[in-house]
Amino acid sequence: MSADHKDQLARWTRAHEAKAELEGWNMFDYDCRGLLQIQRVDEAEVFTGDQAAIEHVKTRAGHGDDIARLALELHEYFDPIIYPEVTATPNM
Numbered sequence: 001m002s003a004d005h006k007d008q009l010a011r012w013t014r015a016h017e018a019k020a021e022l023e024g025w026n027m028f029d030y031d032c033r034g035l036l037q038i039q040r041v042d043e044a045e046v047f048t049g050d051q052a053a054i055e056h057v058k059t060r061a062g063h064g065d066d067i068a069r070l071a072l073e074l075h076e077y078f079d080p081i082i083y084p085e086v087t088a089t090p091n092m
Contacts, residue, residue, distance in 0.1 A: 001034045008077050009034050011070065019067050023060075025053035027071055035078045038071055 001009075012027050020026040024046025027036040040046065040053040047053040054075070060068035 005034055005078075005081075008074060009036060012036060012074060016067050016070065020071065023056070025057060027074060030078070030082050035082050036074050037078055037082060038075045 009029075017026055021041055021044070024041050024044035025038060026041055028039045029035065030037050038054050038057050039050045047056065057068045057071050057075075061072050
């Protein structure tokens with residue numbers, strides 16, 4: 001894992017986790033490589049799926065929630081690393 005990835009990962013704290021869990025979502029370490037992404041907390045049964053959790057976080061961020069804003073920022077940072085084939089720009 002690169003130093004920048006570690007720095008980004010460290011931004012998401014236990015306090016952030018606790019608040020997110022109360023809402024039924026969290027930032028999960030994708031396949032234990034230190035890459036975070038927003039997902040629903042399955043046991044909470046708040047959201048129908050991960051996409052619904054992401055939409056909730058986007059709404060909260062839009063209303064000024066700092067934790068939701070941080071989560072989106074981290075999700076957008078790690079998502080292209082997790083799914084490079086989806087975010088790659090085709091040659092034109």
